[in-house]
Amino acid sequence: MLVMIAGRxxxxxxxxxxxxxxxxxxxxxxxxxxxxxDVTFRVERLGSLLADLVAAGATExxxxxxxxxxxxxxxLIDEATRPLVPRIMAALGQxxxxxxxxxxxxxxxxxxxxRAVDEFLPELLPPAGSLTRRAPGAADLADIERGMAVLDRxxxxxxxxxxIVRAGQVLAIEGAFGTDWMLESFxxxxxxxxxxxxxxxxxxxxxxxxxxxxxxxxxSRAAAAGxxxxxxxxxxxxxxxxxxxxxxxxxxxxxxxxx
Amino acid sequence: MLVMIAGRxxxxxxxxxxxxxxxxxxxxxxxxxxxxxDVTFRVERLGSLLADLVAAGATExxxxxxxxxxxxxxxLIDEATRPLVPRIMAALGQxxxxxxxxxxxxxxxxxxxxRAVDEFLPELLPPAGSLTRRAPGAADLADIERGMAVLDRxxxxxxxxxxIVRAGQVLAIEGAFGTDWMLESFxxxxxxxxxxxxxxxxxxxxxxxxxxxxxxxxxSRAAAAGxxxxxxxxxxxxxxxxxxxxxxxxxxxxxxxxx
Numbered sequence: 145m146l147v148m149i150a151g152r153x154x155x156x157x158x159x160x161x162x163x164x165x166x167x168x169x170x171x172x173x174x175x176x177x178x179x180x181x182d183v184t185f186r187v188e189r190l191g192s193l194l195a196d197l198v199a200a201g202a203t204e205x206x207x208x209x210x211x212x213x214x215x216x217x218x219x220l221i222d223e224a225t226r227p228l229v230p231r232i233m234a235a236l237g238q239x240x241x242x243x244x245x246x247x248x249x250x251x252x253x254x255x256x257x258x259r260a261v262d263e264f265l266p267e268l269l270p271p272a273g274s275l276t277r278r279a280p281g282a283a284d285l286a287d288i289e290r291g292m293a294v295l296d297r298x299x300x301x302x303x304x305x306x307x308i309v310r311a312g313q314v315l316a317i318e319g320a321f322g323t324d325w326m327l328e329s330f331x332x333x334x335x336x337x338x339x340x341x342x343x344x345x346x347x348x349x350x351x352x353x354x355x356x357x358x359x360x361x362x363x364s365r366a367a368a369a370g371x372x373x374x375x376x377x378x379x380x381x382x383x384x385x386x387x388x389x390x391x392x393x394x395x396x397x398x399x400x401x402x403x
Numbered sequence: 404m405l406v407m408i409a410g411r412x413x414x415x416x417x418x419x420x421x422x423x424x425x426x427x428x429x430x431x432x433x434x435x436x437x438x439x440x441d442v443t444f445r446v447e448r449l450g451s452l453l454a455d456l457v458a459a460g461a462t463e464x465x466x467x468x469x470x471x472x473x474x475x476x477x478x479l480i481d482e483a484t485r486p487l488v489p490r491i492m493a494a495l496g497q498x499x500x501x502x503x504x505x506x507x508x509x510x511x512x513x514x515x516x517x518r519a520v521d522e523f524l525p526e527l528l529p530p531a532g533s534l535t536r537r538a539p540g541a542a543d544l545a546d547i548e549r550g551m552a553v554l555d556r557x558x559x560x561x562x563x564x565x566x567i568v569r570a571g572q573v574l575a576i577e578g579a580f581g582t583d584w585m586l587e588s589f590x591x592x593x594x595x596x597x598x599x600x601x602x603x604x605x606x607x608x609x610x611x612x613x614x615x616x617x618x619x620x621x622x623s624r625a626a627a628a629g630x631x632x633x634x635x636x637x638x639x640x641x642x643x644x645x646x647x648x649x650x651x652x653x654x655x656x657x658x659x660x661x662x
Contacts, residue, residue: 213572237545237571286496294560301556303573310579312496313472314562317576320569321593329588334580 145201147256150176151209154359154384155261159208163264167200169193171211187214187232190247191224194254204257206264207353213243213320240320241302241346244353260352262382270402272378275390278399280373284340287312288375288403291342299346305356308371310339323362330369337370340399344377351380359384363392363400373399404460406515409435410468413618413643414520418467422523426459428452430470446473446491449506450483453513463516465523466612472502472579499579500561500605503612519611521641529661531637534649537658539632543599546571547634547662550601558605564615567630569598582621589628596629599658603636618643622651622659632658 145166150156157178160168170181185193197205216236221229228250235246248258262269274280280288291309298304298317306318306326315333318326323343343356358374358381366374374393376383381402383389393400404425409415416437419427429440444452456464475495480488487509494505507517521528533539539547550568557563557576565577565585574592577585582602602615617633617640625633633652635642640661642648652659 240572294557294562297556297560298553301553301573303553304576308578313499313579314560315580316578317563319567319575320572321574325591325593329591332584332588334584 145203146259147197147202147205148179149205149207149211150179150181151207151211152177153209153357154178155208155357155382158268158384159206159261159264163206165206167197167202169197171214173214174211176209186220187216188218188220189222189225190232190250191226191228192222194250194256195224197256198254202256204259205251206259206261207244208261210322210354210357213240238302240354241349245350248350248352258352261355262351265382267386268382268384269379270376270383270386272402275386275400275402276373276393276398278373278394278397280340280375280399280401283311284373284375284399284401287340288342288401290314291340291375292344292377292403295342295344296347299348302346305346306341306343308339308341308369310335315339323356323358324365327362327365327369327371330371333370339371340373340375341366341371342375343381345380349380355380355382357382357384358389360388360392363389363396363398367392367396367398371398373401375401375403378402404462405518406456406461406464407438408464408466408470409438409440410466410470411436412468412616413437414467414616414641417527417643418465418520418523422465424465426456426461428456430473432473433470435468445479446475447477447479448481448484449491449509450485450487451481453509453515454483456515457513461515463518464510465518465520466503467520469581469613472499497561499613500608504609507609507611517611520614521610524641526645527641527643528638529635529642529645531661534645534659534661535652535657537632537653537656539599539634539658539660542570543632543634543658543660546599547601547660549573550599550634551603551636551662554601554603555606558607561605564605565600565602567598567600567628569594574598582615582617583624586621586624586628586630589630592629598630599632599634600625600630601634602640604639608639614641615639616641616643617648619647619651622648622655622657626651626655626657630657632660634660634662637661
């Protein structure tokens with residue numbers, strides 16, 4: 145039986161229709177979008193959740209949608225979770241990637257194989273090339289390269305899946321608040337407009353968790369931020385609602401490039 | 404004769420009183436604070452500026468204060484600057500550090516030695532230790548370490564002299580808009596408050612240009628951003644108006660730590 149650990153955004157609904165999970169679990173306080181949770185859980189009771197899932201016949205799990213890092217309440221840690229606490233605490237002190245890797249390890253150690261979203265929805269990974277009427281120019285291509293190089297360097301520090309580059313300058317690097325927040329902060333950019341959003345998975349990132357995602361809203365936010373285009377790493381960034389995203393980019397005169 | 408290339412902020416005024424430069428030059432459109440410019444120049448006429456400075460007897464130069472990267476107008480490039488253009492263009496396509504390194508090289512090739520601000524104002528580099536009543540706790544020290552490690556990784560990509568870390572998570576990384584802008588963007592942080600500002604020079608940064616700087620306004624902005632403290636790298640970050648900065652940190656309950 146497949147369990148979906150569901151979060152925010154369009155992915156849980158899409159995955160639910162495609163993969164028909166036998167059970168949907170969601171983090172307490174983070175109700176999933178587009179699907180009802182059968183079970184809600186807290187990280188403090190992760191050990192019990194895993195035991196319950198195994199008892200219910202779970203053999204596979206898929207993580208779909210964004211989950212914000214929860215605050216832990218030590219008083220709520222139950223008996224089954226206590227042995228996991230040292231690893232949970234160590235993971236939470238690190239970047240998102242390390243934290244999610246630890247969660248995956250717990251599932252796999254319980255005998256539940258964790259699968260990647262794009263195994264079920266391969267069409268969400270767009271092919272390399274230009275998707276829009278506008279294509280990046282020579283200066284844009286240099287900025288894409290610069291952005292990818294910066295993300296590549298940041299990877300081992302386990303931060304940032306995107307950045308904004310303009311004329312060789314890195315204007316912004318994504319922090320824990322995510323791509324949307326970074327783009328929204330640009331309504332007060334001091335330099336007018338221009339630049340492009342570059343998004344890629346971290347080098348060596350486990351594809352089964354938190355693969356970077358863009359969609360029509362990303363395009364609208366990038367346009368509102370005064371950007372000229374968006375470039376994503378081929379095979380590493382999920383594109384939701386591709387037709388709508390391309391239409392919005394074309395309407396706003398942005399390029400959408402997969403490299 | 405010492406030439407001061409003056410920009411914004413408190414440094415030009417401080418340096419002017421301490422080092423008594425024989426000539427003050429400023430970038431056109433960026434009038435310096437606290438001092439009058441004898442000469443304004445454009446990057447397109449850098450070759451002529453250097454020739455003029457040498458003719459005026461300049462033997463040393465110091466860069467004091469922030470300068471924003473100018474837009475170049477190819478039509479304004481003069482005869483003396485034309486030979487420098489390929490290197491100027493290459494430098495502007497890179498990070499700030501590379502760009503400023505190139506400018507330093509032009510001065511030195513013209514026979515003008517470039518000196519560091521802290522050679523004239525050594526008291527601006529605070530000694531290691533806690534400067535405030537509040538000192539960082541164990542969790543803060545772990546976050547300082549995490550922040551310094553992230554800045555260290557970013558260095559070779561020539562971006563970011565500061566970041567904001569909270570409970571092991573990197574909330575923000577400074578881009579081209581600078582520390583103040585990053586802190587101001589936190590009036591819309593989605594997570595309430597907490598975290599600390601970590602600031603350090605880039606590893607291997609030339610100390611003669613753009614040494615990171617904090618001052619009383621940084622403290623006030625950090626407090627307004629909901630942060631708990633500020634940590635700077637010992638010997639690598641200039642602290643302006645130390646007494647006022649410490650007083651503001653104490654008033655707001657922030658720590659100011661030099662490590």
